[in-house]
Structures are given as structure tokens and as C-alpha cells.
Amino acid sequence: MSAAREMLCDTARAVLSGATDIAPVEEAGFALLLVPEDEGGFGGDWSDAHAVLHIAGMAAPDLPVADLMLSGLGEVSLPYRAAATVSLMAGAMGQALSLSIDHVNTRQQFGRPLGKFQAVQQSLAVMACEVAAVEAAAAAMAARLDATGFDIDAASFEIAAAKLRANRAVGVVTAIAHQVHGAIGFTREYDLQRVTIPLMRWRGEHGNDAYWAQVLGRQVAGLGGRGLWESLTARTG
Amino acid sequence: MQGFALYPFDPPGDVAALRADLRGWLAANQPRGDVVKRANCWASFDADFSRALGAAGYVGMTLPARYGGGDRHPLERYVVIEELLAAGAPVGAHWIADRQTGPLILRYGSEAQRQRYLPGIAKGELYACIGLSEPGAGSDLAAVRTTARETSEGWRINGQKIWTTGAHLSHVILALVRTEEGSERNAGLSQLLVDLDTPGITIRPIIDMAGHHDFNEIFFDDVLVPHGALVGERGQGWKQVTAELGLERSGPERYLSSHALFVALIDAAGADPEPAVAGLIGELTAEIWTLRQLSMSTAAKLAAGEDPMVEASVVKELGNAFEQDMPRRVQAIVTSGWDDASDLAKLLRALLIASPSFSLRGGTREVIRGIIARGLGLR
Numbered sequence: 001m002s003a004a005r006e007m008l009c010d011t012a013r014a015v016l017s018g019a020t021d022i023a024p025v026e027e028a029g030f031a032l033l034l035v036p037e038d039e040g041g042f043g044g045d046w047s048d049a050h051a052v053l054h055i056a057g058m059a060a061p062d063l064p065v066a067d068l069m070l071s072g073l074g075e076v077s078l079p080y081r082a083a084a085t086v087s088l089m090a091g092a093m094g095q096a097l098s099l100s101i102d103h104v105n106t107r108q109q110f111g112r113p114l115g116k117f118q119a120v121q122q123s124l125a126v127m128a129c130e131v132a133a134v135e136a137a138a139a140a141m142a143a144r145l146d147a148t149g150f151d152i153d154a155a156s157f158e159i160a161a162a163k164l165r166a167n168r169a170v171g172v173v174t175a176i177a178h179q180v181h182g183a184i185g186f187t188r189e190y191d192l193q194r195v196t197i198p199l200m201r202w203r204g205e206h207g208n209d210a211y212w213a214q215v216l217g218r219q220v221a222g223l224g225g226r227g228l229w230e231s232l233t234a235r236t237g
Numbered sequence: 238m239q240g241f242a243l244y245p246f247d248p249p250g251d252v253a254a255l256r257a258d259l260r261g262w263l264a265a266n267q268p269r270g271d272v273v274k275r276a277n278c279w280a281s282f283d284a285d286f287s288r289a290l291g292a293a294g295y296v297g298m299t300l301p302a303r304y305g306g307g308d309r310h311p312l313e314r315y316v317v318i319e320e321l322l323a324a325g326a327p328v329g330a331h332w333i334a335d336r337q338t339g340p341l342i343l344r345y346g347s348e349a350q351r352q353r354y355l356p357g358i359a360k361g362e363l364y365a366c367i368g369l370s371e372p373g374a375g376s377d378l379a380a381v382r383t384t385a386r387e388t389s390e391g392w393r394i395n396g397q398k399i400w401t402t403g404a405h406l407s408h409v410i411l412a413l414v415r416t417e418e419g420s421e422r423n424a425g426l427s428q429l430l431v432d433l434d435t436p437g438i439t440i441r442p443i444i445d446m447a448g449h450h451d452f453n454e455i456f457f458d459d460v461l462v463p464h465g466a467l468v469g470e471r472g473q474g475w476k477q478v479t480a481e482l483g484l485e486r487s488g489p490e491r492y493l494s495s496h497a498l499f500v501a502l503i504d505a506a507g508a509d510p511e512p513a514v515a516g517l518i519g520e521l522t523a524e525i526w527t528l529r530q531l532s533m534s535t536a537a538k539l540a541a542g543e544d545p546m547v548e549a550s551v552v553k554e555l556g557n558a559f560e561q562d563m564p565r566r567v568q569a570i571v572t573s574g575w576d577d578a579s580d581l582a583k584l585l586r587a588l589l590i591a592s593p594s595f596s597l598r599g600g601t602r603e604v605i606r607g608i609i610a611r612g613l614g615l616r
Contacts, residue, residue, distance in 0.1 A: 122607075124613060132555075133527050214512060
């Protein structure tokens with residue numbers, strides 16, 4: 001990560017951690033992140049936006065940080081909103097995993113931490129794989145948006161694939177996070193619902209599984225079987 | 238493992254040209270044959286194809302030129318193997334030797350071993366098998382009981398290996414054996430490189446549920462091999478094997494075993510598929526695109542000299558689930574009889590039967606999840 005992005009992330013963490021309303025986030029100027037420098041903005045790239053939204057998904061999933069950031073681009077279409085949501089989802093899933101690991105390493109049952117039980121270990125391994133997949137999908141989607149200069153048509157494949165992959169991970173991630181937490185995770189007081197409820201909401205927003213599966217499936221049908229591989233390799237690597 | 242950051246996949250040279258050259262070569266040289274051979278193609282043994290591939294410079298690519306290799310970057314090899322797998326090329330004969338035995342001999346082997354084995358491996362002519370599992374040691378690999386005693390004439394090996402893929406078609410086995418009498422678990426193990434025509438070795442077939450002869454059991458009955466058969470350091474076999482396993486867990490073969498079926502599904506669906514088929518194609522596309530990012534990122538980390546043990550296990554776990562679920566998901570959606578003559582039906586049946594092995598080979602799902610759990614700090 002570049003030094004500039006590290007600084008951006010430090011700022012985002014400072015502003016977003018514990019934030020309860022959007023005003024301080026607005027004051028910090030995040031609406032200008034994606035606005036070009038010659039238009040008075042910060043001229044950030046999509047990977048910068050991804051990094052900030054990842055932190056937002058982790059630390060302040062209830063605040064409309066994606067809307068704020070996209071407002072700098074004027075009226076934007078569904079794929080932009082889907083792309084921003086994927087980054088929020090990656091952050092929120094990472095947070096759900098962190099909370100789950102902390103919980104099973106702390107909570108004792110039958111005389112040992114829950115994390116020492118193989119059944120719990122295997123569940124969390126499954127969850128970690130889903131989170132890693134969404135992290136990779138979100139980062140690769142952001143890289144594609146940067147490579148195409150935010151060209152939503154050129155990046156439509158990656159946005160569809162990333163949002164669909166993230167949507168499909170939501171069921172597994174929220175289910176395992178709640179299962180390993182037991183009753184405490186089902187309380188309003190505990191932090192887990194702060195990320196799992198937004199994840200449930202985001203799965204259906206800006207294109208649910210069926211929507212993006214049809215978009216992507218029809219696009220790939222047009223490419224043909226061999227054409228899919230040629231397209232995959234032409235897009236990355 | 239806090240946050241999965243993508244590691245840049247950036248091979249040297251002109252990657253587009255490398256792909257284009259290989260695609261051209263495959264168009265001229267890939268055997269047409271039975272479409273089913275394109276499924277799980279890294280288990281398809283075709284010595285003629287392997288030799289031709291070696292002559293074209295696509296085997297032993299990362300080995301030094303002085304041993305007949307191509308002096309190429311590991312990520313150039315990655316590009317080549319993902320292209321071969323996506324095309325369903327029959328790469329099974331040289332696969333193990335090219336992927337792990339060759340690199341392991343280069344890293345730990347003696348100069349004599351390198352000169353003796355590496356040129357044949359790079360030509361696509363010398364094939365190797367992996368001697369790890371035993372009747373009492375599978376997932377519990379440290380339970381190895383096959384022994385090798387050092388004598389004045391060399392090493393005397395006694396014991397048995399099992400589930401040895403391709404042993405009947407290979408020239409050499411890299412066997413994990415107990416060299417220190419009375420040693421336990423992962424101490425006292427060493428790796429020996431044994432020519433399979435050595436007297437005292439018996440290879441017997443085990444026919445798998447698809448009716449194929451891939452597996453074997455191998456008996457070592459007072460087999461005498463020279464002192465120079467020892468690979469690397471005596472007693473360090475466990476460490477060497479662990480490094481070897483890292484090479485085999487995150488490659489593109491961990492998610493592309495069923496790719497021929499995906500190609501057939503897309504082609505059979507046509508340009509205007511019905512919604513259920515379009516939806517399945519979309520879901521599978523999202524998976525394969527994501528897996529490719531994960532696998533390339535992990536390969537780049539490996540190539541940079543890091544040890545991405547957990548990431549490699551994530552690739553294997555997700556990749557195996559994908560390639561194993563695919564035939565089941567396709568069968569649930571498409572209308573296709575068990576014995577239909579279409580490519581789609583033939584591939585579907587072959588992969589439904591082959592796919593239980595995908596989450597067994599190279600470390601079972603449960604072992605892999607255990608490695609991931611340890612990476613999370615749970616064990």
C-alpha cells in the first residue's frame with residue numbers, strides 16, 4: 001500500500017471509528033475523494049475508495065459513507081453503487097470474522113476455549129475462506145475499475161462477479177458468525193449485529209444474487225465456453 | 238490472517254505472447270480424442286503429449302538451463318499450466334515431476350541427483366510419483382512406518398506405500414521413510430529418491446470407482462539403493478515434505494479440474510440461455526473469476542519467496558469445493574440422461590464420479606481446514 005493510501009486509511013479509521021452520524025465524515029471531505037483534482041477534489045482512485053469503504057464496512061456500517069463518497073461523482077448508475085457496496089461488505093465480513101475469532105478464543109465452555117473444539121475450528125475455517133474470497137474479489141474489482149478509468153461498462157464483468165460473490169458469501173458468513181457466538185451475538189448490546197444486519201441488507205441492495213447471476217450469465221453465454229477463458233485471461237494477467 | 242491483500246501477479250516478459258504461442262501450439266498438438274479426457278486432465282496420462290510439450294519448452298520451465306530447464310520465472314510457468322488446464326490438455330504423465338519432484342531435487346538434491354534426473358524431467362520423459370501415504374498413514378502422515386537402514390552398501394528399504402498415483406507409469410518415487418531406528422512421529426524421517434525398477438519393488442494396481450487404474454500400492458522388500466539416494470538432509474524429511482506440499486496446494490489445478498464441463502455447459506446453453514441456466518453460469522463465473530484472483534495472488538507470493546501456507550490452503554479449500562460442486566449443480570439444472578452421448582452428458586457423468594477425490598487428494602478437506610484454523614490462531 002502506498003504511503004498516501006496509508007495516510008488516507010489512518011484518517012478514515014480516526015474519523016469512522018465510533019462515529020454515530022455522517023457529519024464528521026462529510027467534514028473530513030470524503031465526498032471529494034473520487035473527484036478529480038482539477039475539479040477541486042482529491043483525485044483518488046477506486047482502490048482508495050475501496051480502502052476507505054472497507055474501513056467503513058468494518059467500523060461504521062450504519063452510516064451512508066458509500067452514498068457520500070459517490071455523491072462526488074454526481075448521478076451514478078446501479079453498478080457504481082454495487083461496486084461501492086462490495087467494499088463495504090468485505091470490511092463488514094472481516095469484522096464479523098475478527099469478532100468471531102476473539103469470541104471463541106475467550107469464551108470457555110467444558111473447561112476450554114471454544115476455539116479448541118474441532119467443530120468450531122472447521123466452521124471458522126469455512127467462514128475465513130468466504131471472507132478471503134470477498135476480500136480478493138473486492139480488491140480485484142477495484143483494480144479493474146482503476147485500470148479502465150472508472151469505465152463502468154469495461155468493468156461490468158468484474159462488478160457483477162464481485163457483487164455476486166459477495167452476496168453469496170453473506171449467508172455463510174452471517175450464519176457461522178452467529179452460530180459460534182451463541183446467544184450473546186443475538187443481543188442488541190453486542191457488536192456482532194452492527195455488521196451482520198447491514199450484510200443481510202446489502203445482499204439485496206444494488207442487485208441481489210439472481211440479478212447479477214442473470215447479468216453475468218447472459219454476458220458469458222455470449223462469449224461461449226472458450227471465450228470465457230479468453231476473456232478472463234485478457235482482463236487480468 | 239487478518240485481511241486478504243491481493244499480491245500483484247506480474248510475470249516478466251510478454252505474457253500475452255506466451256499465452257498466444259502456447260494456444261497456437263495446443264491448436265496444432267493437443268490430441269483430439271475422447272472429450273472425457275479433458276475432464277480432470279491433470280490425471281490424464283499421455284507420454285507422447287508430455288514429450289512433445291517438453292520438446293516445445295513447456296516442461297521444467299523454471300529449472301536452470303544447465304539441467305535442461307527453461308530458466309523461466311515461476312509465474313511464467315503458472316501462465317502455461319493454467320492455459321494447459323483450461324484447454325483440458327492431458328498433462329498427467331509429467332505433472333508431479335514438473336510441479337514438485339523437479340523443484341524439490343533442485344532445492345535439496347545433490348549435484349549427482351540433479352544431473353541424473355532433471356534433464357529427463359525437463360524433456361517430459363521422466364515421470365515421478367509421491368511416496369507419502371501408507372496403510373497406517375494418510376492424513377496422519379507422521380505415522381510413516383516404512384524404514385530405511387543405512388548399511389555399508391547403501392540404504393535397505395522395507396515397508397509399503399499406498400494410494401500412489403501413477404506409480405506403474407513412473408520412473409522414480411520420492412519416498413518418505415523412517416531412517417532413524419526408534420524415532421517417532423515427524424522426527425527421524427528422510428526422503429529417498431528410488432528408481433522404480435530396483436529389485437525388490439512390487440507395484441500392484443488399485444482400481445478406482447471410475448474403473449481407472451491411477452492408484453497403486455508399492456511394496457519394498459529389502460530394497461537396496463545407493464547412499465546417494467538420500468535427498469537433502471538425513472532426518473529432515475518432514476520439513477522437506479511440508480515445503481513440497483506447499484507447492485501443490487494453491488495451483489490452478491485446484492479449481493480447474495471440472496473446467497471442461499463448464500465450457501461444455503456454456504456452449505450447450507447457446508447465446509440465449511433459459512434463466513435457470515444463465516443463473517448457474519453467472520454463479521459459476523463469479524466463483525471461477527474470484528478463485529483465479531486468489532490463486533494468482535498466492536502464486537505471486539510463493540514466487541516472491543514468501544510462505545503463504547494459509548492462503549494456499551484457502552485456495553485449495555475453495556477451489557476443491559467449486560470443482561466438486563460444479564457437476565452436482567449442473568446436473569440439478571440441465572436435462573441430461575446418465576448415458577447420453579453429448580459432450581455435456583459424458584463430462585457430467587465422468588466428473589460426478591471423479592469429483593469425490595477432489596477434496597481428498599493433496600490433503601483432505603478436514604486437514605486443510607485445520608491448517609486454516611491454526612492460521613486464524615485457534616489451535
